[in-house]
Amino acid sequence: MLNKYSLQRFYKGWQIFIENPLGKTGVIILVVFMFMAIASFFVPLIGPMYDPMTGIDPDIRVSTGPSLTHWLGTDNVGRDLFAQLLEGAKVAFIVGLSAAFISIVIGTLVGMVAGYTGGLLDAFLMRTADIIMVLPSLVILLILASLFGQFNIWIIVFIIAIMRWPAVSRVIRSQTLSLKHRPFIEASRVAGASHLRIIFRHIMPNVLPLAFLYMTFRVTAAILVEAALSFLGFGDPSQVSWGMMLQWVWKSGHMFQAPYWLIPPGMCISLLTLAFYLLGRAMDEVLDPRLRKEGQA
Amino acid sequence: MTKPGYILVKLVEVAVIFFIILTALFFLFRLSPGDPMSKMVDPMLTPEDMAHLIEQMGLDRPLWEQYLIYVKNFLTGSFGFSFHYGEPVSHIIVDKLKWTILLFTTSTVLAAFAGIFLGKIAAWHKGSHLDNVMSISALVCYTLFIPWFALLLLWILGFKLGLFPLGGVLSPQLWVGNASLLVRILDVLHHLMLPLMTLFIINLGSYLLLMRSSMLSVLREDYIITARAKGLSEKVIRNKHAAQNAALPVITSVGLSLAFSINGGALTEQIFTWPGIGKELIFAVSNNDYPLAQACFLLIALVVLVANLIVDLLYAWLDPRITY
Numbered sequence: 001m002l003n004k005y006s007l008q009r010f011y012k013g014w015q016i017f018i019e020n021p022l023g024k025t026g027v028i029i030l031v032v033f034m035f036m037a038i039a040s041f042f043v044p045l046i047g048p049m050y051d052p053m054t055g056i057d058p059d060i061r062v063s064t065g066p067s068l069t070h071w072l073g074t075d076n077v078g079r080d081l082f083a084q085l086l087e088g089a090k091v092a093f094i095v096g097l098s099a100a101f102i103s104i105v106i107g108t109l110v111g112m113v114a115g116y117t118g119g120l121l122d123a124f125l126m127r128t129a130d131i132i133m134v135l136p137s138l139v140i141l142l143i144l145a146s147l148f149g150q151f152n153i154w155i156i157v158f159i160i161a162i163m164r165w166p167a168v169s170r171v172i173r174s175q176t177l178s179l180k181h182r183p184f185i186e187a188s189r190v191a192g193a194s195h196l197r198i199i200f201r202h203i204m205p206n207v208l209p210l211a212f213l214y215m216t217f218r219v220t221a222a223i224l225v226e227a228a229l230s231f232l233g234f235g236d237p238s239q240v241s242w243g244m245m246l247q248w249v250w251k252s253g254h255m256f257q258a259p260y261w262l263i264p265p266g267m268c269i270s271l272l273t274l275a276f277y278l279l280g281r282a283m284d285e286v287l288d289p290r291l292r293k294e295g296q297a
Numbered sequence: 298m299t300k301p302g303y304i305l306v307k308l309v310e311v312a313v314i315f316f317i318i319l320t321a322l323f324f325l326f327r328l329s330p331g332d333p334m335s336k337m338v339d340p341m342l343t344p345e346d347m348a349h350l351i352e353q354m355g356l357d358r359p360l361w362e363q364y365l366i367y368v369k370n371f372l373t374g375s376f377g378f379s380f381h382y383g384e385p386v387s388h389i390i391v392d393k394l395k396w397t398i399l400l401f402t403t404s405t406v407l408a409a410f411a412g413i414f415l416g417k418i419a420a421w422h423k424g425s426h427l428d429n430v431m432s433i434s435a436l437v438c439y440t441l442f443i444p445w446f447a448l449l450l451l452w453i454l455g456f457k458l459g460l461f462p463l464g465g466v467l468s469p470q471l472w473v474g475n476a477s478l479l480v481r482i483l484d485v486l487h488h489l490m491l492p493l494m495t496l497f498i499i500n501l502g503s504y505l506l507l508m509r510s511s512m513l514s515v516l517r518e519d520y521i522i523t524a525r526a527k528g529l530s531e532k533v534i535r536n537k538h539a540a541q542n543a544a545l546p547v548i549t550s551v552g553l554s555l556a557f558s559i560n561g562g563a564l565t566e567q568i569f570t571w572p573g574i575g576k577e578l579i580f581a582v583s584n585n586d587y588p589l590a591q592a593c594f595l596l597i598a599l600v601v602l603v604a605n606l607i608v609d610l611l612y613a614w615l616d617p618r619i620t621y
Contacts, residue, residue, distance in 0.1 A: 149330070
């Protein structure tokens with residue numbers, strides 16, 4: 001699979017990517033958050049007091065500001081805010097990447113099938129995509145939460161993914177349409193390849209780079225929706241996340257008294273969103289040479 | 298296709314899609330755990346009132362009859378009674394809708410105008426310090442987490458500096474007493490400022506970025522070179538030839554990003570206790586007020602679909618290259 005040519009191409013793409021100031025900033029922010037996510041596995045090992053969900057400092061009964069034992073302070077029951085912030089980074093990555101991945105898989109499959117088969121199936125799939133695309137995902141999640149009760153984090157991830165595939169499928173479909181009549185597809189059809197083989201062997205490798213470009217934008221959306229849902233109090237109650245931290249500072253009435261509690265989680269959500277957005281823009285420029293020229297002119 | 302024909306096709310399409318959503322919601326209510334009866338009839342009512350409501354919504358009939366009654370009730374605008382308020386849901390919705398419309402339209406229109414104006418300037422001075430500052434600030438505005446930004450504004454401008462009220466839509470003492478109309482309007486505007494600022498700044502970021510990139514691609518078109526060659530002034534080229542065409546995608550994006558704006562609007566309303574549809578939906582969902590939640594949801598879906606329809610038609614009208 002990985003021959004010298006594709007490695008070279010990857011290296012060249014990476015160089016364009018990293019020379020781009022947007023891409024560089026995005027990568028730096030992302031690396032910081034990755035370290036935070038990794039650190040979250042080690043923090044509870046320091047002592048039970050530093051468990052983000054259940055760890056309670058026995059000496060503290062009210063929310064306190066930053067100190068040496070608690071770098072960002074504690075919440076109103078004495079849990080360490082820095083431990084929660086690290087845990088939030090882990091959850092954000094899990095939610096964002098898995099929701100984006102599922103929506104990319106669905107979107108790519110639907111897009112390829114719709115573009116390749118055409119006709120009624122194409123029309124049906126694309127109309128469905130249109131309907132889902134215009135619906136506000138947070139509102140849908142709210143109404144589902146009211147009917148089915150509190151969701152766990154994986155169901156939230158899955159619903160977000162279901163709400164987010166249409167944009168991907170549209171792009172993949174148009175890419176498939178343009179590939180469909182290329183000589184190499186015609187050739188394999190004449191050679192007797194089945195439709196499934198053509199779709200997965202010949203079309204998929206050509207649309208995957210585009211799908212992964214869209215994945216970076218989906219990550220942002222998924223993180224934002226999960227955070228908003230948790231903030232409103234409909235998140236997974238057994239899971240610390242940045243949205244959940246904001247919900248706690250707000251609901252416990254500490255938002256005007258505890259800036260050390262209010263500011264970090266929201267800033268993390270905003271920065272991570274920014275990082276993925278910058279990454280997507282930079283990848284756009286790697287894949288689309290026209291944009292690169294515009295950037296240099 | 299002729300113009301009226303095109304409009305008719307679009308209208309039918311929207312009606313069909315809405316009908317699908319309506320149907321999906323009906324079945325979701327019956328699929329969810331628990332008795333559908335307990336979801337539509339307030340358990341706190343007297344037995345007679347309960348019997349009356351069950352009769353009205355046909356909850357004792359077979360499923361297909363329930364469905365027909367549900368559709369009929371929807372078409373006649375009766376959504377049942379709110380558990381919390383004990384009033385017809387339609388009355389509550391109408392009452393809340395005006396506040397949402399006020400907040401939503403002012404923030405969207407102001408942000409779109411400001412975004413188009415600033416994006417035009419940023420693109421025109423591409424690569425300058427001015428452009429960099431504007432693009433980066435727009436990017437930051439665009440990626441801000443809305444609830445957090447709203448809480449920060451509330452904390453700094455509302456609590457620390459005391460410039461604006463911390464929530465609600467009016468000061469009760471003014472409305473009980475006999476304050477003049479002007480004073481009351483000013484009071485509402487005073488309450489409007491913080492939620493308006495939140496949505497304005499967030500929307501401004503995305504409109505500015507969109508206008509900038511749209512304007513940049515328009516500036517590469519041949520007709521801009523033609524306009525230059527004709528000797529038109531730079532100002533005319535910028536404002537008439539480039540900006541007017543570049544603004545088109547920005548206007549469509551108002552409709553396409555409506556789903557995103559509704560999410561943001563609901564969060565903003567909730568934080569500033571602005572008594573609109575979004576806050577009402579969140580309230581209904583938190584308190585298991587199913588009839589109210591259902592009606593809010595259907596209303597939001599309807600608004601989204603109609604807005605997209607309007608954008609489609611508007612776009613076709615604004616851009617003469619689109620043929621029906």
